[in-house]
Amino acid sequence: MSDFSSISALLNQSGASYRIFDMGRRISKLTSDQFEKLEQGLIPYPSPYLHHAWLALMLWNPKQTDQNVVWFLKFPLDEQGFLVQAVRDDFLNRLLQNISQMLNQTSLDDSNDALKDNPFSFTPDQEKMAMFHSMANKLTNAGASHFYSGAKAYLGGEMGWKNWSGVGYQGVADLVTRLDEDNNSAYLINAIPHLPTEPLVALCTCLEHASPNHRIATALQRRLESAISDAHASSLIAALLRGLSNIHNDVMVKEAIETVLTSTHAGNAEILTAIATRCHTSLQHPDLLSLYLEKLAVSEAGQAGFSRILADLMFIPVMRILILQAFRNPQRSDALTTAVGNMFGKQFAGSV
Structure with missing residues (x-):
């Protein structure tokens, strides 16, 4: 060896x-x-x-x-x-x-994996695995899965928007991986205004790994604007922000986050987590970051959520610098000062 x-x-x-x-x-x-x-x-x-x-x-x-x-x-x-x-x-x-x-084995079976018992291996969640599988197949020219045609038929409106249950998640991932093929972008643009919540959430969790074009992003933005008026749509709003997170138009993403953070959904933990984990580059805008921190400090996530989300964000070097700068803002609220003190200690909060 x-x-x-x-x-x-x-x-x-x-x-x-x-x-x-x-x-x-x-x-x-x-x-x-x-x-x-x-x-x-x-x-x-x-x-x-x-x-x-x-x-x-x-x-x-x-x-x-x-x-x-x-x-x-x-x-x-x-x-x-x-x-x-x-x-x-x-x-x-x-x-x-x-x-x-x-x-040294005379015969190999599935148990003889090179990563057998390796503590550094992990298994991605189902949604991410589906998207990775699609990207890997495209990379090696292996073709899409057998779920692809069903996803195209559904998103093309051929099956009725309520008939989502028979569509494989893998097919949606295959289609998103191939936005530049088979008129797939047009399928999505036409479908997004009509999709029920469940398939729209599934679509958005795939789109966060792609780079949707402006017309797809606009369709998602319109669904977001509609969802904000629904008091029970927080999970959908979080998914839509994820779907928008990797588009090329940073201004559109920033405006979408601002719209959500100034709405009644601003304190929702799932939404705040989606922004931190998928839209952190947009939080590099100091004004948006300050707004985000203020909402996080008084959110339903509580002190534990505040500390956990910030600990993850501050591990990104540029975000650490920007967050520390935001802590020094003399206009920060008492609630943010208290949350920072509970996370780092009152002495730290008083020094920033």
Whole structure:
């Protein structure tokens, strides 16, 4: 067995084609150069989530793309957001031991997984797994799942908007992954105004991993404006913000968040969590961040939610700086001052 000093070295010498994805806040690609720098401790992890790096390493045979394997890995990060080298080394040692044992077996079965008993592996939730599966299939030209045609028929209005139960979530993910194919964007633009809550939420949880065009974003924005008047629509509003979170028009996202934070839904914990975990780049606007912090301080999430959400946000270096600046705002409310004091201590609250 060769002596591999890094995951990058192992991947580069495997002979397989590979891609690396961030699986934290949303599914996004990491370049091999980025990953090598992360491993070397030259750059912090770009989008930490819950103080960890959440990764998918996909390897496949370039001559037989159906022969592929995916490793889902979760690594803790240090206080500055860098990969912990000792953890990476521990993972590599465990991986190489398993591979060595597998090579010595006369027969292999599913239990002989390279990540068997590895504490750094994880399983993505069902929604994220469906979207990753679609992206992986497109990457290897494997084609969409058999659910794709049903999702197209439903979103094309052919089945009736109430007949959602027979549509596979995987089909929606396949369609969203292929917005640039088969007139799929037009299907969504026409469908969004009519979709019941459940399929619209499912669609939005897929769209957060894509880059919807302006017309799709406008359709989502109109549904958001309509939902705000419904006192029972907080979960839908949270989903719509997630669906809008990765569009290219930052002004539209910012305006959507402002609209929600100045509505009766502003204190809803699910909405505030969606903004923090999916729309954190919009919170880099100081005025929007201040509004968000004020609403979070008095929200139904309570002190525990305030502390947990901010601890996650402040692990992103740029957000930490901006949040500390917002704490120093002399116009901050007494409620925000109290929440900050309860999180960091009254001495800290008095010093900012």
